Amino acid sequence: MNDEKNTSAAGGDFIIHSPWLHRFALLTVAATLGLIGIGGLVTSKAVGMSVPDWPTSYGYHMFALPIATWLTGGVFHEHTHRLWATIVGVLVVALMRWLGGRTARRALLIIGGAEILAGFALLALGPDWRGAGHFLSGIGGVVLLAGVVWVNSSPAARPLPALGWWAFWLVQVQGLLGGLRVVLDAHVVAGAKLGMVFGLIHGCLGQAFLLLLCVIALLTSRWWQKQHSESGIQNPECSAQRWFLFTTVMIFLQLILGATMRHQHAGLAIPDFPMAHGKLWPDTSPAAVASYNAVRFELAGENPITAAQIWLQLAHRALAVVILSAVAVCAWRTRGFLRRPALIWLGLILVQAGLGAWTIWSNKAADVATAHVLVGALSLVTGALLTIITFRFSGAARQ
Amino acid sequence: MKTVLALAVGLTATLQVATAGDLTGTVTLKGTPPAEKEITPLKDDATCGKFHAAMPKTQFFVVAANGGLADTVVMLKGISGKSTGASAAPVVLDQKSCVYVPQIVAVQTGQTITVKNSDPVLHNVHSIPAVAGNEEKNLAQMPNGADLTLKFDKAENFLKFKCDVHPWMFAWVTVVDHPYFAVTDKEGKFTIKDVPAGKYTVTALHRKAAPLGVEQEVEVKADGAKADFTVEVK
Numbered sequence: 001m002n003d004e005k006n007t008s009a010a011g012g013d014f015i016i017h018s019p020w021l022h023r024f025a026l027l028t029v030a031a032t033l034g035l036i037g038i039g040g041l042v043t044s045k046a047v048g049m050s051v052p053d054w055p056t057s058y059g060y061h062m063f064a065l066p067i068a069t070w071l072t073g074g075v076f077h078e079h080t081h082r083l084w085a086t087i088v089g090v091l092v093v094a095l096m097r098w099l100g101g102r103t104a105r106r107a108l109l110i111i112g113g114a115e116i117l118a119g120f121a122l123l124a125l126g127p128d129w130r131g132a133g134h135f136l137s138g139i140g141g142v143v144l145l146a147g148v149v150w151v152n153s154s155p156a157a158r159p160l161p162a163l164g165w166w167a168f169w170l171v172q173v174q175g176l177l178g179g180l181r182v183v184l185d186a187h188v189v190a191g192a193k194l195g196m197v198f199g200l201i202h203g204c205l206g207q208a209f210l211l212l213l214c215v216i217a218l219l220t221s222r223w224w225q226k227q228h229s230e231s232g233i234q235n236p237e238c239s240a241q242r243w244f245l246f247t248t249v250m251i252f253l254q255l256i257l258g259a260t261m262r263h264q265h266a267g268l269a270i271p272d273f274p275m276a277h278g279k280l281w282p283d284t285s286p287a288a289v290a291s292y293n294a295v296r297f298e299l300a301g302e303n304p305i306t307a308a309q310i311w312l313q314l315a316h317r318a319l320a321v322v323i324l325s326a327v328a329v330c331a332w333r334t335r336g337f338l339r340r341p342a343l344i345w346l347g348l349i350l351v352q353a354g355l356g357a358w359t360i361w362s363n364k365a366a367d368v369a370t371a372h373v374l375v376g377a378l379s380l381v382t383g384a385l386l387t388i389i390t391f392r393f394s395g396a397a398r399q
Numbered sequence: 400m401k402t403v404l405a406l407a408v409g410l411t412a413t414l415q416v417a418t419a420g421d422l423t424g425t426v427t428l429k430g431t432p433p434a435e436k437e438i439t440p441l442k443d444d445a446t447c448g449k450f451h452a453a454m455p456k457t458q459f460f461v462v463a464a465n466g467g468l469a470d471t472v473v474m475l476k477g478i479s480g481k482s483t484g485a486s487a488a489p490v491v492l493d494q495k496s497c498v499y500v501p502q503i504v505a506v507q508t509g510q511t512i513t514v515k516n517s518d519p520v521l522h523n524v525h526s527i528p529a530v531a532g533n534e535e536k537n538l539a540q541m542p543n544g545a546d547l548t549l550k551f552d553k554a555e556n557f558l559k560f561k562c563d564v565h566p567w568m569f570a571w572v573t574v575v576d577h578p579y580f581a582v583t584d585k586e587g588k589f590t591i592k593d594v595p596a597g598k599y600t601v602t603a604l605h606r607k608a609a610p611l612g613v614e615q616e617v618e619v620k621a622d623g624a625k626a627d628f629t630v631e632v633k
Binding site: 045052291293300 | 435440446447525535539559565566567568607611
């Protein structure tokens with residue numbers, strides 16, 4: 001497999017670089033990006049509840065849903081999202097096992113067994129716990145299998161095994177959140193529907209999870225390994241590390257704002273751009289909001305808009321300007337090998353701004369809104385990776 | 400003694416009917432409503448699109464040539480606890496050609512709503528009440544499947560019904576705690592039958608043009624009463 005291993009006594013037995021491990025990490029990243037895309041489409045098309053049960057689908061085991069039912073309306077998107085999520089889950093367990101090597105086997109056997117037993121215990125609690133019970137015992141089976149049948153390999157260099165464990169737990173939490181979003185949709189806590197709350201967390205955590213996988217892909221890359229080799233470190237020649245960090249945090253905040261808007265299922269709180277209800281600063285008095293709702297023809301029976309939602313959209317627009325400016329500063333203050341990636345990042349943000357405007361002009365067309373979600377994810381990931389690189393290698397001298 | 404009592408009850412009921420009249424009227428729309436939107440996702444759906452030769456459009460404002468406004472719920476205000484829903488005939492809500500028919504419905508508290516699926520395609524009937532005490536339900540309904548029955552115990556205006564499989568499908572059910580209401584027809588006309596004589600506040604609610612209602616005071620006599628409403632869209 002052309003793996004480079006550490007052969008010195010110091011540091012122990014670990015893989016310095018494995019091209020196939022890196023490729024597998026990239027495959028998992030690509031699969032997760034696709035999963036975010038199909039998940040985004042589910043929300044954009046307002047079909048998140050088109051399969052009202054979980055983990056079964058209309059009473060069928062999720063792998064046995066009749067094709068005719070699968071191909072009906074929104075069921076196609078939601079059920080495909082669930083199947084795709086299962087594939088990503090298996091890829092992540094395999095990735096984690098690869099990163100952890102033989103040292104992870106015992107833990108996987110214990111965790112897999114415990115999850116199976118916990119799943120059966122939940123099933124015994126009653127019908128309300130059936131979904132979580134099936135989910136847990138199913139994933140436990142996959143985990144147990146990874147512990148039993150995998151090759152006797154060396155672990156990857158630190159901190160990759162730890163990151164693998166983070167991904168392992170996070171993908172399971174994500175799966176459970178997605179299921180609870182459906183099962184507890186109608187439950188209300190503190191005035192908020194749990195379907196909305198879980199959907200929002202599920203959407204944001206999905207992008208954080210993608211980021212984690214991208215970091216794993218970066219750390220398993222040949223480039224990263226060379227940066228740590230005796231031949232010397234490339235200096236990013238960037239005096240804006242804190243700007244990169246600030247901008248990436250702003251992008252994540254923007255993601256939360258956008259997810260909050262989407263998961264309130266109220267459609268477009270402001271139907272025009274760059275104006276807002278025909279003005280630079282819209283009237284958000286109760287009478288004005290009532291008039292907006294009166295002329296608003298919701299194609300999917302969306303909830304009436306509120307003044308708070310209008311303010312949320314205005315904040316989203318304002319933050320977009322901040323982010324665009326900050327990314328421009330990052331690109332301007334970066335030289336050397338990071339200049340091109342920083343300019344690509346700027347290009348991504350410009351595309352994202354265009355998609356945001358187009359989302360409004362197209363009356364929130366599902367494909368456009370979903371593209372906006374995906375480019376947002378790419379913007380977040382790009383910013384985070386650039387931040388890691390600038391902090392890790394800034395100030396390093398060439399040998 | 401029992402005979403006298405029965406006669407007294409019968410006489411009272413007869414007197415009540417005799418002193419009850421029909422409240423009739425017309426709801427008219429003033430102003431030009433926004434243009435209806437094309438339901439592109441419906442036309443693009445592989446199965447549902449086949450049911451519609453022309454591009455289907457939303458029906459938020461159904462206005463007759465003379466300005467009569469359909470789908471307006473007209474009801475007496477300030478009356479509660481008089482529901483006869485438990486013994487009333489079920490109201491039928493159908494899913495035909497991947498749209499709810501009718502889109503605006505009014506029922507009494509405790510009255511059965513029978514939801515039919517006349518389509519050869521799966522729908523799910525998702526009722527989303529906003530009033531505490533009305534239960535949210537999300538029920539799958541297979542192609543040409545068995546009817547679903549729902550009831551709501553609390554009064555609520557424009558309780559939303561949707562289909563999560565086909566997100567353009569929705570209906571609005573107004574639940575009233577008494578039997579004195581009607582939904583205007585295509586000409587904007589309504590008749591509320593057997594309203595006991597007296598003075599009332601009558602409200603006309605249209606989901607878009609008058610979601611909070613347009614009110615007027617009406618006195619109903621033995622020969623009935625007339626109440627016309629004008630709803631304005633600006």
